[in-house]
Amino acid sequence: MPNGNAHLRITFDFELSIPDALNQRDERALLEAMRQILGNTVFNGMPTVTAKQLAKAGVGLAGHDCRCELERTGQAEIPxxxxxxxxxxxxxxxxxxxxxxxxxxxxxxxxxxxxxxxxxxxxxANDYRLVPCTVVAEASTGGLVELGAQLNMTNGGILVDDEFKKIKLRTDQPPIRVWIEGTDIELIARLGGHTLGGPLLETDVADLVPHRAALLACWQAAIA
Structure with missing residues (x-):
């Protein structure tokens, strides 16, 4: 900002009542929305009006700076x-x-x-967030099999890869181990039956919580 021989600061604090459609955004996105709403009318208009008023007293506006900030107030959040x-x-x-x-x-x-x-x-967020994994289970014909699969973080479901969809698993077997690819994470899955899409395997969403960061990293790497 160019230098004059005095610095004038005028501050306005606005208390806003924001409609739900806007208020659903995070703070950064909401601030950007406010900037766009105010636009040139405010950000260019205020210096122009100020310069005109000052000029009436022979005061020149050598330059100006602008700061736009937003802080949510009085809004509860769940931890x-x-x-x-x-x-x-x-x-x-x-x-x-x-x-x-x-x-x-x-x-x-x-x-x-x-x-x-x-x-x-x-x-x-209700999209499929798939993480590559390996299922180790007992086949209905006996013996252990390893099935390539994808863990859906969104609901804990496990989707076996196409080449394993016709494999039948023993229905009364102990908890089934699931290994997350590229990590040392081991989860437990339950078998709920079989469909044309393969074995119905599911983990408990609560079991994903301790591994959230690693699982999200795997998902993001898979879609990158």
Whole structure:
């Protein structure tokens, strides 16, 4: 900013009532939306009006700077760990969104909190987030088999690769081991039967929570 012989600072603080459609965004995206809404009318208009008023007294405007900041106020959020426990498939940015949205209509009964948070989370992110893995199980004909598969972080389901879809697994076997490719993560899966799409295998979403960071990294690497 060019230098004059005096520095004038004028500060306005605006308390906003933001509609839900905008308020669902994270803070950075909301600030950018505010910048676009205000646009040249404000950011160019205010210096122009100021310069004209000062000129009436013979004061010249040598330059100006602009700062636009936004801070949420009076808005409750659910702790990130609580959201992760219900929906470990969320990215960090999605966690912020879900924490805010879920807090807005949190049931009074604590026993309903997890289900409520998960419903909100699935509205925000319900895509397949697949992580390569290997399933070690007992075939219906006897003996152990290794099946290439994909763990869906979003719901804990396991989708076996095409070449293994016709393999039948023993229905009454002990918990089935699942190894996440490229890591030392071992999970346990349950067999719920068989369909044309292969064995119905599922892990408990809660079992993914301790491994969230590593699983997200695997998913992001797979889609990169």
């Amino acid at each position: 990130a760990d609580t959201v992760i426990a219900a929906a470990p498939h969320l990215t960090d940015e999605e966690l912020v969104t879900v924490a805010r949205q879920a807090a807005a209509k949190l049931p009074a009964d604590p026993s309903q909190h997890r289900a409520h948070i998960r419903r909100v989370a699935l509205r925000v």
